[in-house]
Amino acid sequence: MQRVAVVTGGTRGIGFSITKTLAAEGYKVAALYHGNDEAAQKCAAETGAMVVKADVGDYAACEKACKEIAAALGPVSILVNNAGITKDGVLHKMPVENWHNVVETNLTSSFNMSHAVINGMREQNFGRIINISSINGQKGQFGQTNYSAAKAGLIGFTKALALESAAKGITVNAICPGYIATDMTAAMRPEVLDSIIKQIPVARMGKPEEIADLVAFLASEKAAFITGATMTINGGQYLT
Ligand code: CAA
Numbered sequence: 001m002q003r004v005a006v007v008t009g010g011t012r013g014i015g016f017s018i019t020k021t022l023a024a025e026g027y028k029v030a031a032l033y034h035g036n037d038e039a040a041q042k043c044a045a046e047t048g049a050m051v052v053k054a055d056v057g058d059y060a061a062c063e064k065a066c067k068e069i070a071a072a073l074g075p076v077s078i079l080v081n082n083a084g085i086t087k088d089g090v091l092h093k094m095p096v097e098n099w100h101n102v103v104e105t106n107l108t109s110s111f112n113m114s115h116a117v118i119n120g121m122r123e124q125n126f127g128r129i130i131n132i133s134s135i136n137g138q139k140g141q142f143g144q145t146n147y148s149a150a151k152a153g154l155i156g157f158t159k160a161l162a163l164e165s166a167a168k169g170i171t172v173n174a175i176c177p178g179y180i181a182t183d184m185t186a187a188m189r190p191e192v193l194d195s196i197i198k199q200i201p202v203a204r205m206g207k208p209e210e211i212a213d214l215v216a217f218l219a220s221e222k223a224a225f226i227t228g229a230t231m232t233i234n235g236g237q238y239l240t
Contacts, residue, residue: 178234
């Protein structure tokens with residue numbers, strides 16, 4: 001049976017790699033995206049995924065998108081909450097909207113999406129929810145009070161929902177990537193990024209596919225006993 005997977009922020013960066021990997025493994029994949037239509041069309045052409053434009057910070061938009069996906073592909077069995085943005089800056093200079101934008105897109109989004117699919121998973125007695133947190137939710141990061149708080153929040157969300165869902169065959173896990181070569185890290189000041197790469201024992205940035213392979217494993221039947229876990233994948237930069 002071909003299971004249906006939804007990947008938020010699934011047309012670019014780590015999310016694109018997740019979409020591509022899950023499609024290659026035989027899942028029917030829907031990738032949510034917010035702004036970049038060109039990247040979405042490219043992703044659809046390359047992976048065969050359904051692409052759906054929606055703001056994951058908007059509860060009603062998530063509900064509508066998930067209904068469209070279920071109608072087109074069937075009930076959702078796998079949800080990857082990957083969509084995320086940065087609006088870095090020190091707290092004493094941070095405009096309040098940069099707090100709200102980041103928390104809504106990186107944390108509230110996981111509530112919105114999980115709420116839209118969880119009853120369908122409970123009916124199937126099967127589900128996989130995989131939340132993409134971050135090394136910076138584990139250790140904190142100068143200039144990222146908003147992002148670190150949202151990503152740390154995602155770890156607590158994961159643990160609580162894992163407890164609520166275990167009896168229904170649904171696993172809920174968090175992955176904490178370190179610094180991965182994507183547009184997000186490419187947008188950092190080069191000297192700041194260089195100083196961070198020097199802190200990585202493996203001496204390089206991670207590749208999006210390295211995160212996608214872990215997602216694919218957690219989505220599989222083989223990972224049925226892993227739930228409520230926080231998986232660290234950061235080249236040794238921060239050891240938990
Ligand atoms: N620890 C302590 N002090 C620091 C510091 C650090 N890590 N980084 C900078 N400072 C100090 C500076 O030395 C400077 O001190 P002085 O004023 O005494 O010279 C002061 O803080 C201001 O630093 P900046 O000049 O860098 O300040 P800025 O306002 O121009 O920039 C910033 C602030 C945008 C947050 C910048 O520091 C920055 O880009 N930091 C990196 C944030 C980061 O890692 N983002 C990750 C994005 S990728 C991602 O998030 C994906 C993921 O999950 C990993």
